[in-house]
Amino acid sequence: PQAIYLEDYQAPAWLVTHTELDFELEEEQTLVRARLSIKSNPESGGKRQPLVLNGHEDMELLRLSIDSQVLDSGDYRREGELLTIANVPDQFVLECVTRLLPHENTALEGLYKSDGMFCTQCEAEGFRRITFFPDRPDVMSIFKTTLTAEKSRYPILLSNGNPVASGEESDGRHWVTWEDPWPKPAYLFALVAGDLEVLEDRYLTASGREVRLQIFAERKDLDKLEYAMESLKKAMRWDEEVYGREYDLDIYMIVAVDFFNMGAMENKGLNIFNTSCVLAHPKTTTDAGFQRVEGVVAHEYFHNWSGNRVTCRDWFQLSLKEGFTVFRDAEFSADMNSRTVKRIEDVSLLRTAQFAEDAGPMAHPVRPESYIEISNFYTLTVYEKGAEVVRMVHALLGPELFRKGSDLYFERHDGEAVTTDDFVKAMEDASGRDLTQFRRWYSQAGTPRLNVTDSYDEASGEYQLHISQSCPPSPGQEHKQPYHLPLAFGLLGMDGTELRSGVLEVTAEEESFRFTGLNERPVPSLLRGFSAPVKLEYDYSDAQLLMLLRHDTDGFNRWDAGQRLCIRLMQEQIDAYRPGAEPSVPDALLNAWSELLLDEQLDPAMLAQCLKLPSEAQLAELADTIDVVAIHEVRKGMRKVIAEALEQQWLAAYQRCDLKDVAYSPDAESIGRRSLKNLALGYLMSTGREPWLELARQQYEQSDNMTDQLSALTLVVHSPHRESADELLQNFYLQWQHEPLVMNQWLSVQASDPAEGALERVKQLSEHPVFDAWNPNKLRALIGGFCGQNPIHFHNESGEGYAWLADWILHLDRQNPQVASRLLTPLTRWKRYDAARSALMQKQLQRMMDTPELSADVYEVVSKSLV
Ligand code: B3K
Numbered sequence: 054p055q056a057i058y059l060e061d062y063q064a065p066a067w068l069v070t071h072t073e074l075d076f077e078l079e080e081e082q083t084l085v086r087a088r089l090s091i092k093s094n095p096e097s098g099g100k101r102q103p104l105v106l107n108g109h110e111d112m113e114l115l116r117l118s119i120d121s122q123v124l125d126s127g128d129y130r131r132e133g134e135l136l137t138i139a140n141v142p143d144q145f146v147l148e149c150v151t152r153l154l155p156h157e158n159t160a161l162e163g164l165y166k167s168d169g170m171f172c173t174q175c176e177a178e179g180f181r182r183i184t185f186f187p188d189r190p191d192v193m194s195i196f197k198t199t200l201t202a203e204k205s206r207y208p209i210l211l212s213n214g215n216p217v218a219s220g221e222e223s224d225g226r227h228w229v230t231w232e233d234p235w236p237k238p239a240y241l242f243a244l245v246a247g248d249l250e251v252l253e254d255r256y257l258t259a260s261g262r263e264v265r266l267q268i269f270a271e272r273k274d275l276d277k278l279e280y281a282m283e284s285l286k287k288a289m290r291w292d293e294e295v296y297g298r299e300y301d302l303d304i305y306m307i308v309a310v311d312f313f314n315m316g317a318m319e320n321k322g323l324n325i326f327n328t329s330c331v332l333a334h335p336k337t338t339t340d341a342g343f344q345r346v347e348g349v350v351a352h353e354y355f356h357n358w359s360g361n362r363v364t365c366r367d368w369f370q371l372s373l374k375e376g377f378t379v380f381r382d383a384e385f386s387a388d389m390n391s392r393t394v395k396r397i398e399d400v401s402l403l404r405t406a407q408f409a410e411d412a413g414p415m416a417h418p419v420r421p422e423s424y425i426e427i428s429n430f431y432t433l434t435v436y437e438k439g440a441e442v443v444r445m446v447h448a449l450l451g452p453e454l455f456r457k458g459s460d461l462y463f464e465r466h467d468g469e470a471v472t473t474d475d476f477v478k479a480m481e482d483a484s485g486r487d488l489t490q491f492r493r494w495y496s497q498a499g500t501p502r503l504n505v506t507d508s509y510d511e512a513s514g515e516y517q518l519h520i521s522q523s524c525p526p527s528p529g530q531e532h533k534q535p536y537h538l539p540l541a542f543g544l545l546g547m548d549g550t551e552l553r554s555g556v557l558e559v560t561a562e563e564e565s566f567r568f569t570g571l572n573e574r575p576v577p578s579l580l581r582g583f584s585a586p587v588k589l590e591y592d593y594s595d596a597q598l599l600m601l602l603r604h605d606t607d608g609f610n611r612w613d614a615g616q617r618l619c620i621r622l623m624q625e626q627i628d629a630y631r632p633g634a635e636p637s638v639p640d641a642l643l644n645a646w647s648e649l650l651l652d653e654q655l656d657p658a659m660l661a662q663c664l665k666l667p668s669e670a671q672l673a674e675l676a677d678t679i680d681v682v683a684i685h686e687v688r689k690g691m692r693k694v695i696a697e698a699l700e701q702q703w704l705a706a707y708q709r710c711d712l713k714d715v716a717y718s719p720d721a722e723s724i725g726r727r728s729l730k731n732l733a734l735g736y737l738m739s740t741g742r743e744p745w746l747e748l749a750r751q752q753y754e755q756s757d758n759m760t761d762q763l764s765a766l767t768l769v770v771h772s773p774h775r776e777s778a779d780e781l782l783q784n785f786y787l788q789w790q791h792e793p794l795v796m797n798q799w800l801s802v803q804a805s806d807p808a809e810g811a812l813e814r815v816k817q818l819s820e821h822p823v824f825d826a827w828n829p830n831k832l833r834a835l836i837g838g839f840c841g842q843n844p845i846h847f848h849n850e851s852g853e854g855y856a857w858l859a860d861w862i863l864h865l866d867r868q869n870p871q872v873a874s875r876l877l878t879p880l881t882r883w884k885r886y887d888a889a890r891s892a893l894m895q896k897q898l899q900r901m902m903d904t905p906e907l908s909a910d911v912y913e914v915v916s917k918s919l920v
């Protein structure tokens with residue numbers, strides 16, 4: 054496989070102004086007739102170039118003609134993914150007939166079948182599995198699509214835009230024609246054909262147009278669509294209010310499918326969703342699930358402007374739409390729920406998974422410079438770090454100028470395919486700010502470090518912050534230039550009074566900021582709200598951190614102070630770990646936590662965040678060499694100490710937050726109370742005492758919602774009470790075996806179970822009837838769950854966990870390379886572990902590398918990891 058480079062970008066030689074597609078959907082095959090109106094691109098440099106189209110190797114070409122003249126095989130060349138026609142007129146109509154086998158399409162890209170329904174996934178390069186086309190995002194075309202299928206099996210026929218004609222044929226088949234008036238790249242094309250039920254609603258836009266809203270799902274899931282519908286309407290309103298963006302078609306459709314490689318897809322007017330991101334019902338969906346539905350529905354809706362109306366010039370610009378849209382959905386969720394909690398959750402993800410990516414072999418800038426397989430670059434860096442970069446622009450410009458900038462961006466580039474640089478330029482032009490240096494956030498990989506020291510002169514009352522920045526090397530980038538970043542801060546007195554606050558703009562490798570008129574040495578609260586995606590180092594004393602935990606006016610930093618304190622304590626004990634050692638927790642921390650627990654004024658959601666110990670994944674990310682056993686044992690031991698010391702407070706919090714007799718609602722406040730309640734139950738269970746096992750069992754049996762039921766189940770399964778665990782797991786299975794999404798949870802709970810024998814258990818589960826190795830959700834739950842959420846067993850020193858994962862990847866690579874490549878991530882981190890483990894992991898990577906005919910997806914990740 055060959056790499057593609059950003060610097061090689063050239064404008065397309067040919068444009069496709071109109072695309073007409075006819076699909077004859079049948080059980081054994083699908084015939085696609087494409088009629089493309091093509092003309093040369095005046096902007097591509099004069100000289101007539103051959104027409105080069107993309108088409109997947111497996112696609113059968115039945116007929117090709119230009120202006121009705123059928124071409125024979127001597128008139129074109131088909132080589133790998135490319136079809137080249139040397140001589141074409143300046144403007145012409147190309148017709149092409151291809152035969153597809155959707156029922157055999159296990160890669161779930163292009164046209165495939167999910168549980169008997171036809172659906173598509175074209176981003177990034179799936180359209181080339183449907184017909185021959187210049188499959189690149191800067192070729193935008195107006196699509197008209199006709200679907201014909203047997204009416205009894207496929208009563209619903211959908212595509213992008215508005216339905217404009219339909220009819221029936223004598224043989225039991227029917228057809229519908231759809232027209233999308235907005236030019237779009239082929240990656241936004243979609244179709245669906247199936248026997249689906251629909252939830253309908255309407256939405257009146259700010260300018261008074263009525264939009265029909267439809268969410269389609271299988272009949273059995275019809276009662277799980279309301280929350281997505283409410284979320285969609287809220288998102289539509291929010292985008293009007295916050296960004297001035299209105300929806301632009303008469304109809305907006307979402308379809309839920311069971312077989313899907315990722316979360317959801319923003320196809321114009323016809324979003325296709327993984328059921329896990331759209332179905333929600335209190336009985337079967339957890340609070341986290343509800344919040345995911347709200348966030349993903351909004352994310353895909355927001356793409357209608359940030360992605361569809363203004364799209365990417367090439368795939369190196371992916372963060373143009375993804376980073377911006379993640380920022381938009383995060384702000385939406387913050388407005389709908391608790392802003393601080395949302396921020397804490399997002400930063401936790403960034404600090405564990407994105408920072409780890411930045412430090413690993415696949416590290417790449419927000420705008421990568423090269424790739425072998427673009428599917429490998431739908432990453433935390435492009436999405437989450439990309440969103441942080443947009444957030445920094447927001448912080449540097451302030452909300453008004455940022456809005457002015459986004460208005461200019463949408464207005465200037467409506468209907469165009471553009472670059473991240475165009476985005477920054479619009480922000481610059483609207484604000485008058487110079488973001489030249491800021492652009493390094495797009496081109497440099499790695500997590501910058503900010504080292505802060507301070508000095509105070511009692512006599513003059515002058516205080517200084519000395520800031521130095523650096524960024525470690527990453528593949529292909531040895532040296533980094535300094536970044537421009539906003540550093541939000543506060544200066545607090547030791548009693549918690551806020552003396553100063555503001556935002557510093559850091560630009561130099563080393564610089565100092567001066568504050569005068571301070572009567573005492575202040576405690577700095579740095580990087581408030583996590584104002585830049587960096588690792589901040591400042592040598593806080595325990596007392597300072599405890600003060601910030603108690604008093605910081607910035608909720609995020611209050612949480613962060615507590616986390617810093619815990620991390621420090623845990624790291625000391627991890628470094629000194631000996632098997633059987635008893636972890637300890639200093640009284641100062643216990644007292645602070647106890648005080649927090651007794652404070653009934655505190656928002657329970659926030660409290661729950663503050664009382665969670667940093668995760669094993671976060672501690673691993675921070676370690677020089679990851680000691681999985683020490684991390685696991687120290688964390689477990691400290692939990693037990695905290696649980697026992699504060700047992701009465703945990704019980705009181707549990708009781709205080711119990712929403713008994715109140716009907717379930719997924720609003721932020723109730724979610725917060727349930728999170729504190731279940732956290733408290735978790736600590737109580739950590740004591741290992743019988744009454745709390747009883748309490749968990751009781752909660753399991755009596756709860757009316759999946760959040761409480763699943764928490765109780767997880768706590769019992771992950772506790773030493775094996776007999777109860779097996780009984781509850783069986784009970785849960787019998788209750789929910791017909792709900793695939795709940796069965797994913799059932800698999801995950803077991804995959805992440807830390808008890809002895811985990812690998813044997815997951816091996817057995819892979820033979821269980823609810824497991825389906827063709828379904829990405831099941832693979833993620835079981836294999837992803839074990840390799841990602843069960844570190845002590847995946848990393849068992851025998852190396853058997855690594856071998857098991859490699860076996861799966863080699864198997865899956867032939868069926869679904871995208872999923873195979875994703876599941877590979879844990880092995881790419883091999884250099885972070887001790888010599889023995891690292892060698893065992895490397896051995897499995899080498900074994901994969903030595904396997905002939907790897908997909909480009911897996912090849913890229915494996916080969917880069919071994920460098
Ligand atoms: N744009 C899609 C992701 C497509 C992934 C293709 N491998 C979903 C999203 O980010 O909204």
Ligand code: ZN
Binds near residue numbers: 352356374375378
């Ligand atoms: Zn997206």
